[in-house]
Amino acid sequence: MIHIGLDAMGGDFAPLEAIRGAEDFLRENHADICLHLIGDEVAIKNHLTAHPLPENRYRVIHAPQVIEMHEHPTRALKEKPQSSISIGFQLLAGGKIDAFISAGNTGAMMVGALYSIKSIEGIARPTIGAYMPRENGSLGLLVDVGLNSDCKPENLNQFAILGSLFARHILNIENPKVGLLNIGEEEGKGNLLAQAAFPLLKENSQINFIGNIEGRDVLLDKSDVIVCDGFTGNVVLKFAESIYDIVSRRNIKDEHFDRFNFESYGGVPVLGVSKPVIIGHGISHATAFKNMIRIAGRMIETDLTGKIRESLS
Amino acid sequence: MIHIGLDAMGGDFAPLEAIRGAEDFLRENHADICLHLIGDEVAIKNHLTAHPLPENRYRVIHAPQVIEMHEHPTRALKEKPQSSISIGFQLLAGGKIDAFISAGNTGAMMVGALYSIKSIEGIARPTIGAYMPRENGSLGLLVDVGLNSDCKPENLNQFAILGSLFARHILNIENPKVGLLNIGEEEGKGNLLAQAAFPLLKENSQINFIGNIEGRDVLLDKSDVIVCDGFTGNVVLKFAESIYDIVSRRNIKDEHFDRFNFESYGGVPVLGVSKPVIIGHGISHATAFKNMIRIAGRMIETDLTGKIRESLS
Numbered sequence: 174m175i176h177i178g179l180d181a182m183g184g185d186f187a188p189l190e191a192i193r194g195a196e197d198f199l200r201e202n203h204a205d206i207c208l209h210l211i212g213d214e215v216a217i218k219n220h221l222t223a224h225p226l227p228e229n230r231y232r233v234i235h236a237p238q239v240i241e242m243h244e245h246p247t248r249a250l251k252e253k254p255q256s257s258i259s260i261g262f263q264l265l266a267g268g269k270i271d272a273f274i275s276a277g278n279t280g281a282m283m284v285g286a287l288y289s290i291k292s293i294e295g296i297a298r299p300t301i302g303a304y305m306p307r308e309n310g311s312l313g314l315l316v317d318v319g320l321n322s323d324c325k326p327e328n329l330n331q332f333a334i335l336g337s338l339f340a341r342h343i344l345n346i347e348n349p350k351v352g353l354l355n356i357g358e359e360e361g362k363g364n365l366l367a368q369a370a371f372p373l374l375k376e377n378s379q380i381n382f383i384g385n386i387e388g389r390d391v392l393l394d395k396s397d398v399i400v401c402d403g404f405t406g407n408v409v410l411k412f413a414e415s416i417y418d419i420v421s422r423r424n425i426k427d428e429h430f431d432r433f434n435f436e437s438y439g440g441v442p443v444l445g446v447s448k449p450v451i452i453g454h455g456i457s458h459a460t461a462f463k464n465m466i467r468i469a470g471r472m473i474e475t476d477l478t479g480k481i482r483e484s485l486s
Numbered sequence: 487m488i489h490i491g492l493d494a495m496g497g498d499f500a501p502l503e504a505i506r507g508a509e510d511f512l513r514e515n516h517a518d519i520c521l522h523l524i525g526d527e528v529a530i531k532n533h534l535t536a537h538p539l540p541e542n543r544y545r546v547i548h549a550p551q552v553i554e555m556h557e558h559p560t561r562a563l564k565e566k567p568q569s570s571i572s573i574g575f576q577l578l579a580g581g582k583i584d585a586f587i588s589a590g591n592t593g594a595m596m597v598g599a600l601y602s603i604k605s606i607e608g609i610a611r612p613t614i615g616a617y618m619p620r621e622n623g624s625l626g627l628l629v630d631v632g633l634n635s636d637c638k639p640e641n642l643n644q645f646a647i648l649g650s651l652f653a654r655h656i657l658n659i660e661n662p663k664v665g666l667l668n669i670g671e672e673e674g675k676g677n678l679l680a681q682a683a684f685p686l687l688k689e690n691s692q693i694n695f696i697g698n699i700e701g702r703d704v705l706l707d708k709s710d711v712i713v714c715d716g717f718t719g720n721v722v723l724k725f726a727e728s729i730y731d732i733v734s735r736r737n738i739k740d741e742h743f744d745r746f747n748f749e750s751y752g753g754v755p756v757l758g759v760s761k762p763v764i765i766g767h768g769i770s771h772a773t774a775f776k777n778m779i780r781i782a783g784r785m786i787e788t789d790l791t792g793k794i795r796e797s798l799s
Binding site: 319354356363364367387388389390392393401403405407408409411412414415416419423425427429 | 632667678704714721722729742
């Protein structure tokens with residue numbers, strides 16, 4: 174049986190939406206998965222009376238503290254060892270759960286992922302990606318989107334491997350094309366980082382490198398995995414999020430721009446750490462939680478972490 | 487009398503659209519401006535029969551060569567001294583014209599601006615910005631958008647000054663707010679460049695620094711001048727351009743997204759060089775050329791270059 178830990182207190186609409194997400198997931202998915210709902214026991218159980226979950230497929234793990242959204246990550250983790258995030262990482266590190274999901278304090282989730290469970294040996298810098306919606310309905314993966322604001326060329330090369338494995342096994346893209354986000358198409362273009370990363374990516378036999386892509390190609394299916402430093406990636410992600418806000422404010426109804434609602438994707442995994450960790454958007458609703466549980470399950474079933482280990486050996 | 491040089495051969499629809507732009511400008515604007523149309527004399531004169539310009543307000547300067555859009559900038563400038571771009575910079579350097587505009591080979595225009603007419607003394611790195619449309623109808627300025635892909639903190643500080651002077655005198659924003667594009671709001675966030683640039687901007691009494699802004703704020707009126715390295719800025723600009731492409735492809739009619747058609751703005755000046763140089767979009771039509779002439783005229787009338795010099799003294 175697979176054990177997935179869910180921070181029931183994480184996110185602006187927790188615990189209700191986390192529990193509704195768990196409910197939806199368990200209704201639709203009959204795999205051998207047990208959800209561990211971590212948070213205030215009374216609050217969780219109150220919601221469970223309105224949203225009952227099938228017996229034997231969930232447990233409630235009491236966590237009397239909550240790390241709030243704007244707390245300082247390291248300080249909060251230290252001062253609140255009984256918070257849902259701290260307990261989630263303790264369970265994950267101790268092997269009681271196989272994956273941990275939270276839509277709570279992003280910084281605390283990142284710090285927890287990096288320091289509680291460690292990186293996979295050989296991974297210099299774990300990374301976090303974001304989905305990029307394309308007009309054909311598929312998703313690309315932009316990586317890194319903020320975990321590593323300053324990068325070395327070899328970091329980008331590892332992001333390409335991590336992103337490719339994720340795209341292959343989780344997004345089901347057979348031979349994912351990798352593009353280097355740059356400011357010109359030809360080799361030799363770009364800042365020092367991009368110039369130095371290009372030859373590494375070109376010589377990397379583990380990926381399907383298609384060369385440089387530009388800002389205008391991020392939303393096209395030119396490449397499935399778009400590699401960049403976390404500063405550039407974060408700016409692009411947040412810019413894309415703001416497009417959805419504008420589209421919504423202006424009452425534009427469009428199927429494709431609906432997919433710029435990044436909340437609906439549920440969250441993105443931290444790639445390169447030794448166990449699956451998924452960080453959700455603060456404004457996550459039930460669908461987002463359901464999708465995060467689904468992705469965590471798929472990461473465990475496909476043994477993505479093992480495949481990352483193999484790729485480094 | 488102000489003399490403005492216009493590369494009649496630059497852009498995908500030259501010389502016709504360049505001449506139509508000149509025609510529109512001279513019809514609407516009665517200032518003491520003389521346009522110098524630089525390019526193939528026969529081709530220009532042919533178009534002038536259909537689009538006659540008022541006498542005494544234009545001259546035709548014959549340039550028998552053309553630098554094509556995909557030629558290597560430095561090589562082309564060297565090998566084609568009789569091209570419209572080469573002659574334009576010769577006239578500008580020699581004081582025969584007061585400003586030079588082209589929608590031709592962007593790289594050649596940048597190289598020409600940097601090496602034919604030099605930087606203003608004290609400016610370490612001239613820069614190039616792009617307009618960012620805001621929902622309230624106004625424009626922000628994102629700077630740099632590709633001239634400087636690797637930057638030092640002091641470069642960003644100068645971009646802030648150059649952008650502020652442009653916003654004040656050309657965009658008519660009284661006390662332009664300057665934001666540092668970053669991946670978090672608090673001081674201390676970001677990559678090493680942003681972290682080091684923040685205190686410089688904060689201490690700079692010549693600008694109205696409002697702090698960090700994020701990718702989601704680029705299209706808001708939180709700040710009027712958005713400062714970043716040219717790598718990040720170029721990725722953001724091209725990403726924004728692709729939004730217009732998507733909106734057009736999906737037949738979405740919206741006044742605000744219409745303003746993502748960056749072509750219509752006509753082009754952006756190179757800031758920090760000793761004379762006004764404006765680089766247009768390759769796909770410029772008449773309106774774009776008209777706007778570029780208007781901005782060049784305004785840069786001369788307001789003596790923007792002189793104001794930049796003063797700010798450094």
